[in-house]
Amino acid sequence: MARVVVYGVGAIGGVVAAALSTSGSDVAGIARGAQLQAIRDGGLRLLSPDTDTTAHFACVGAPSEIDWREDDLILLCMKSQDTLGALEQLRAAGVENQHIFCLQNGVTNERFALRRFPNVHGATVMLPGTFLKPGEVVSHSSPRYGMLDIGQFPRSHNAADETLAKAMEAANIAVFVQEDVMASKYGKLLMNLGNITQAALGSGVGQGELPALLRAEGEAVLDAAGIAWSDVGKDDPRRKKFMQIKDVDGVPRAGGSTAQSLLRGAASLETEYLNGEIVLLGRLHGVPTPVNAAMLRVATRLVREAAKPGQTTLADLMAEITPAS
Numbered sequence: 001m002a003r004v005v006v007y008g009v010g011a012i013g014g015v016v017a018a019a020l021s022t023s024g025s026d027v028a029g030i031a032r033g034a035q036l037q038a039i040r041d042g043g044l045r046l047l048s049p050d051t052d053t054t055a056h057f058a059c060v061g062a063p064s065e066i067d068w069r070e071d072d073l074i075l076l077c078m079k080s081q082d083t084l085g086a087l088e089q090l091r092a093a094g095v096e097n098q099h100i101f102c103l104q105n106g107v108t109n110e111r112f113a114l115r116r117f118p119n120v121h122g123a124t125v126m127l128p129g130t131f132l133k134p135g136e137v138v139s140h141s142s143p144r145y146g147m148l149d150i151g152q153f154p155r156s157h158n159a160a161d162e163t164l165a166k167a168m169e170a171a172n173i174a175v176f177v178q179e180d181v182m183a184s185k186y187g188k189l190l191m192n193l194g195n196i197t198q199a200a201l202g203s204g205v206g207q208g209e210l211p212a213l214l215r216a217e218g219e220a221v222l223d224a225a226g227i228a229w230s231d232v233g234k235d236d237p238r239r240k241k242f243m244q245i246k247d248v249d250g251v252p253r254a255g256g257s258t259a260q261s262l263l264r265g266a267a268s269l270e271t272e273y274l275n276g277e278i279v280l281l282g283r284l285h286g287v288p289t290p291v292n293a294a295m296l297r298v299a300t301r302l303v304r305e306a307a308k309p310g311q312t313t314l315a316d317l318m319a320e321i322t323p324a325s
């Protein structure tokens with residue numbers, strides 16, 4: 001069985017690494033900071049509505065510390081703004097033909113990777129992961145930890161997808177190998193346009209007409225660009241079977257991945273690759289995107305002011321929207 005190298009052991013990478021490791025896969029993690037230290041000291045605790053387990057797997061601080069094998073499967077699990085740096089480190093460490101899977105939101109990571117490596121796969125991540133405390137990750141999903149659509153980039157699928165799917169299935173993560181994984185990832189992108197508004201306003205706070213405005217711009221640019229997308233949202237029947245959101249004792253869901261970045265005081269947000277993708281496509285195809293452009297400015301401000309979720313009001317967000325995009 002191929003080794004799985006999880007690059008970026010945060011919410012998603014952490015749940016995946018711990019689940020794979022406890023189900024018997026050979027796993028190596030690449031982490032940094034307090035998370036690396038905590039995993040080395042005591043393993044990684046994985047909590048879910050149904051489980052509480054601690055996984056012990058090899059974890060290093062950089063790709064150069066790994067003795068690479070030809071059949072390693074590499075999972076990119078960092079935020080999109082960290083992908084380029086990570087790819088450079090992989091290249092410097094001698095990675096060449098290994099299969100690289102982008103378990104990331106947004107649609108840019110695959111292109112970044114394919115510029116440098118020949119075997120790239122997309123993965124749509126439907127997994128409510130939380131990472132707020134070094135040494136501990138949480139999935140609020142039951143009965144599976146989450147679901148993935150995977151496939152080769154730009155399309156098709158091959159034996160590497162099947163190998164990863166088998167390992168993930170054994171690790172209680174549902175996997176669907178797709179012919180056109182990017183259609184699923186564009187559908188997920190439309191959902192992620194609300195990451196920044198939730199991060200600003202706080203989880204569970206009313207967002208008025210903002211979600212509909214953001215999504216309408218998103219759908220309009222995808223339409224103008226001729227990009228196909230499939231709906232992986234709340235009505236996706238797979239969610240009911242595999243991914244019901246439930247409570248985890250003592251760990252409230254802290255909001256989505258962008259909100260968690262703010263809570264952890266991160267120096268950057270992924271917004272440029274989410275709402276920013278829509279703004280870019282709008283500019284390329286002549287579709288105004290003033291609402292998504294406004295949320296990009298909001299993201300910059302939240303980082304500059306080290307704001308926490310809930311410190312911004314809906315009126316603040318609406319005031320940011322100007323007719324020009």
Ligand SMILES: NC(=O)C1=CN([C@@H]2O[C@H](COP(=O)(O)OP(=O)(O)OC[C@H]3O[C@@H](n4cnc5c(N)ncnc54)[C@H](OP(=O)(O)O)[C@@H]3O)[C@@H](O)[C@H]2O)C=CC1
Pocket residue numbers: 007008009010011012013030031032033035061077078079080082085086103104105106125126127128129130131256257261270
């Ligand atoms: N969390 C969720 O529920 C979901 C997230 N996603 C997507 O999954 C992807 C990962 O998100 P998420 O897991 O939340 O992100 P996190 O920020 O929780 O985890 C990413 C981890 O990667 C680390 N990292 C980044 N660059 C490097 C590097 N060069 N070397 C070592 N470690 C590195 C980060 O360290 P540091 O903290 O120091 O930056 C962090 O620990 C994103 O694209 C996100 O949008 C998709 C669906 C749901």
Ligand SMILES: CC(C)(CO)C(=O)C(=O)O
Pocket residue numbers: 105125127128129191192195255256257258
């Ligand atoms: C859809 C959502 C918000 C689910 O967690 C997500 O993809 C994220 O957190 O980035």
